[in-house]
Amino acid sequence: MKLDFDKKFYEEIIENLNDGLYIVDTNRVIRFWNKAAERLTGFTAEEVIGYSCSDNILMHVDEEGNSLCKERCPIVYAFETGKGQEAEVYLHHKDGHRVPVWIRVGLIRDKDGNIIGASELFSDLSSRDAYRLKVAELESIAMLDALTGLPNRYYMEHEINSRIEERKRLGVPFGILFMDIDHFKHFNDTYGHDVGDKVLKxxxxxxxxxxxxxxxxxxxxxxxxxxxxxNVDVVELEKIGNRMRMLVGESFVMHEGKKLKVTISVGATLFRDGDTLESVVKRADTLLYESKNAGRNRITVG
Structure with a gap:
């Protein structure tokens, strides 16, 4: 039995995908943007259709901070090679932060086989859902920072003590990243605390x-x-710290038509035999200030 579906049927399937989907023409101008793309990026279809995907919209970067829109765009590669592309990238969310996604680029051809556009399907790789469960638990016991939505200092002290006990019993290693926004007082003095709060978020x-x-x-x-x-060694700890440093540096908030960026300095250290909560945090803090004194926007490991 042949199934005969009309155009509306397929449109509803595309609109209700869990993955974001957008379609561009050969000039990389966005012609379609589904509901999941709105949810994952914060941009509505009305805000992006008719614009190039690199016009302050997604602005993909790789894990080293390289701009893919300008130099290594998977869609451009697909046009040039005639083949689909896949990659793990970090897209720009409308709120300013970076979101890890897995993208799959496919070519769109006319009935004669000529390339007339491309589609990009992107899947959210973040652990936001797991984090939401954690946040729900924290809210019930007043261990949440009201502004940022992160666990607060009281919770973190409890977490470190738990990891210390885990290391004693099971030998599971762990490390600490101590991170500080560079020149934040000057940023607040220049743009005001409301903008500063947006940056913290x-x-x-x-x-x-x-x-x-x-x-x-x-x-x-x-x-x-x-x-x-x-469960990291010093190499992996440094890699994670550097990735976070890069992603913060590649994020921004908009204020009066300007992109405002900040950087962070990082101190990184593994918990050692004989350490306490106080000693490991103090060592990470000391390493953080070595990063500050060495010029900021860097990580120091020790």
Missing amino acids: MVAQTFVSNSRPFDVYARWGGEEFLAVIR
């Missing part, structure tokens, strides 16, 4: 969107953030 959301499900990021106080990174 943006930085926090970058951590949430790009963290592993079993790691914890918290607001330690002011513009300081602390992360407990489980």
